[in-house]
Amino acid sequence: MARFVVQRILISFLVVLGVSFLVFAILNLTPGDPARLMLGQMAPQEAVDQLNEELGMNKPFLQRYVDYVWKAVTKLDFGRSYTTNEPVFxxxxxxxxxxxxxxxxxxxxxxxxxxxxxxxxxxxxxxxxxxxxxxxxxxxxxxxxxxxxxxxxxxxxxxxxxxxxxxxxxxxxxxxxxxxxxxxxxxxxxxxxxxxxxxxxxxxxxxxxxxxxxxxxxxxxxxxxxxxxxxxxxxxxxxxxxxxxxxxxxxxxxxxxxxxxxxxxxxxxxxxxxxxxxxxxxxxxxxxxxxxxxxxxxxxxxxxxxxxxxxxxxxxxxxxx
Amino acid sequence: MNTILEVKDLSVEYRTDLETVHAVNGISFSLHRGQTLGLVGETGAGKTTTALSILRLLPKPTGVVTAGEILLEGVNLLDLSDAQMKALLGEKMSMIFQDPMSALNPIMKVGEQIAETLILHGAPHQTKKQVEQRVEETLELVGIPAFRKNEYPHQFSGGMKQRVVIAIALACQPHLLIADEPTTALDVTIQAQVLAMMSELRNKLDMSMIMITHDLGIVAQVCDDVAVMYAGEIVEYATTEQIFSPGAHHPYTTGLFGSIPDLKGGTKRLTPIEGLMPDPTELPSGCKFHPRCPHKMAQCETVPPPTVAFENHLISCHLYTGQAEGGLK
Structure with a gap:
């Protein structure tokens, strides 16, 4: 029975990982600039670029995904909300x-x-x-x-x-x-x-x-x-x-x-x-x-x-x- | 002789909004203590319906007994209240069903399923240990090692499952056992084992048995008397010996035997009975077998056949009118 439960938990973990990758990829494909969203339409381009750099938005897609998962698993850190700037968790x-x-x-x-x-x-x-x-x-x-x-x-x-x-x-x-x-x-x-x-x-x-x-x-x-x-x-x-x-x-x-x-x-x-x-x-x-x-x-x-x-x-x- | 079960003029219908199925039409027979009666006939002849009405387990609300009496040791079962009937079921009479694969609850240990009967009908103050011991005895009676009582039905093979079903039926040592094609779902070698075991147990426990089957081989092996059923009627009633001997028979019985291959003779083709069983919602008038009968006469189409008795051999057919030694019955 224990074997069954462990096996099922492992499968569940893989499923969640798969879901996270899918959502991450889909959201990545949608148009829109995160820093622009946070700073608003009137913000100067330099500030937007700088914030994007800070958020790690300029890194390659896969690296960003791995970073995201790593932070989420180790620190329960899912990032901060763009709108309220609070930790989303x-x-x-x-x-x-x-x-x-x-x-x-x-x-x-x-x-x-x-x-x-x-x-x-x-x-x-x-x-x-x-x-x-x-x-x-x-x-x-x-x-x-x-x-x-x-x-x-x-x-x-x-x-x-x-x-x-x-x-x-x-x-x-x-x-x-x-x-x-x-x-x-x-x-x-x-x-x-x-x-x-x-x-x-x-x-x-x-x-x-x-x-x-x-x-x-x-x-x-x-x-x-x-x-x-x-x-x-x-x-x-x-x-x-x-x-x-x-x-x-x-x-x-x-x-x-x-x-x-x-x-x-x-x-x-x-x-x-x-x-x-x-x-x-x-x-x-x-x-x-x-x-x-x-x-x-x-x-x-x-x-x-x-x-x-x-x-x-x-x-x-x-x-x- | 000591009669345990007497069925008198029993008629059963299945009624739905659309149609009425005349499943059993006025059958009578009796069963003596310690004897086995075979109910033989094609699918749809009313054999299982007869059995279910004896146990009062007809599907509700469609199955209705419209006429007749069923006397078990002199008591008319149709007059009993539900509670009185429940007290008899499993205790005085029980039934073995056709398909052992589906007759056992898949999520309950077989031992528990046997114990249920014992708890329902056993002595009021029996201990758990006594019940367990009876379960083990019953399992061993049907040739299953007692330690398997804690296993589930899916861990048993088909033949073993049927043994468990038999064990459930025999747990309280009933006086009457109704077996509805107990071996149809099993392969031939297992069939022989199960049949031999059932005959042995019948003698050991001094039970009476009704064996429902369409297999004349089984009849020869285990039955004392045989009732041949056709379209809800008993067309011929005889001892097993009489049925298998040449002489006067109902044309339907003759037809049944014509459908069995002969191992010794050089039969080239079997001679099956022409046509199909009539639609039970619209039974033919007169003799119900007349549309298929090779000996059809004019009166067969209109007049229901008399039951002619050659001593204790009963045949319902116009062919033998006036020939009976014992006269009309």
Whole structure:
């Protein structure tokens, strides 16, 4: 198992490195002069040239890339923002907790709402309850986040005046954004759980379990749900990763200075170090999540674990040789 | 004689919005203690449906028993509540399914899967150790070393998996075992092993067995009685010896035997039965076999055939009307 984890971490590291190279190369190809961006249109050409020299912009491309990676790995120094002149790493660290809060709570609530309701829907397929749930889920999954956010704002902030609608000062401020993200995510999970459960409860081993005289509830939770969890966990992981980078609409709707907003501003202002760092950061976080999902997989499914862990019998056989 | 299972006039339909499939149409048979009944017929004849309705495991909500009684040791299973039925399943009767590759939960140790049955039906205060010991005994009963109880299904070969499935079914030593083509998914040498083991265990545990198969070789090897099914009906019911002896047979049974190659005689071509099984949503009137029957008469198309009894050999066919020694049944 340890071998599997180490192997996966190494692969993740290579992936992040690849991403960093791609982003670095693409940003390098875009037009624009970093020093000119920092100093403004009116600055004299000499000052611009001098700043470019100081930033190392005159060095060859590959050397700049290696320097960048070296500094990033050894000192966590991803450069300074062109617009605020602050280290971009601390900017990210300021924005990330806000996005993480929204993403974590949303995935958590989406799971505890979506998965049980999906199981219910599958078990009571075509019942009134199932129809109500699936139609609601379809509706929620189809509504864009900003629209849902605005409706919630209208109801809870402007009319009822019980929840704040912008900023991130207190926990209360997070309620509406989390609800906005949770509802469609729960709807998606409900639909996925329903379809995988429907597939699983038609499997032969479910019939075997029923033929043992096992109560339906036990069959569903012990045999069906555990098997159906594999694809569900994958989607949960992916949507969590997606949320970390993609709550932009919600952050914008509720004016929360999270990672999504930081990213958008960086791109709009062509703040190269900030764009680089946010992209690499997200790639790294995403990779970590996928790693966790894979490890969970191995714990649930012995067939996957078997590929990485030698069984005691195989070890014994090898020892005999 | 001591009857363990009696099926009377059982009819089963699968109903969907689009169509109604008449899967089983008024079949009756009985099974004596310690005996094996073979249910033989083509795919779609209603063999598995019969088995599933005995265990009340028909797919819900499409599968419906429309008529009949199923008596297990005198109790009508169709009258039992779900909870009462669950108490019987796995304890008094159990089933072995066709495909061992998919019949085991892939993410659960085989020992656990056997233990589940024991825990569900075992003594209320049995210790973990007692259950473990029973699991080991059951595994060894089907010829699997006890230490393999902690392995997962993917670590077993097909034949070994079927042994595990059998172990699950036998864990509580049921009185009735229904085996639905238990060897179809296995290769021939493994088939022989598994069949021999099943016959041996039946005698050892004093079980009754229903063997569903389309393989007449298996019938000859393990069954005492045979019911030949066609389009949801039993067209011929006889002892294994009678089925394999020449004499009066349903034309369908004759056709089945014509489809088997003869090792000794110089058969050049097999003589299969012409045509296909009728569409179960639109069964033919009269005798359901008449569109394919080489001996078709005028009344076959309109009048359902009588069941003619030659002692305990029953044939549902117009050919034998008036010939029966025991008269009409």
């Amino acid at each position: 601390s900017e990210i660290m300021r924005a990330f907790p806000k996005t993480l809060t929204i993403a974590l709570f949303s995935v958590f609530f989406a799971s505890i709402i979506g998965v049980p309701m999906g199981v219910y829907s599958a078990v009571k397929q075509y019942s009134a309850g199932d129809t109500l749930l699936t139609v609601t889920a379809m509706f929620l999954a189809a509504v864009p986040a900003f629209l849902l956010g605005m409706i919630l704002t209208l109801v809870f902030s402007l009319n009822l005046k019980i929840l704040p609608n912008y900023g991130s000062a207190t926990i209360k401020h997070y309620i509406l954004p989390i609800v906005t993200v949770t509802l469609p995510a729960a709807a998606a999970l409900l639909r996925l759980t329903r379809s995988t459960m429907l597939e699983t409860i038609r499997q032969d081993y479910i019939r075997t379990a029923l033929s043992k005289g096992m109560p339906d509830r036990q069959v569903i939770f012990r045999h069906a749900l555990k098997n159906a969890l594999l694809p569900i966990i994958t989607i949960m992981g992916l949507s969590f990763g997606g949320l970390l980078g993609g709550t932009i609409l919600v952050e914008k709707t509720f004016s929360i200075a999270g990672l999504g907003m930081l990213e958008i501003l960086a791109i709009q202002k062509k703040d190269v170090p900030l764009v680089m760092a946010t992209t690499i950061f997200l790639a790294a976080v995403f990779n970590m999540i996928i790693l966790v999902v894979d490890i969970l997989y191995a714990f649930i499914d012995p067939r996957i674990k078997a590929r990485f862990v030698k069984s005691r019998r195989k070890k014994a056989q090898e020892a005999l040789r």
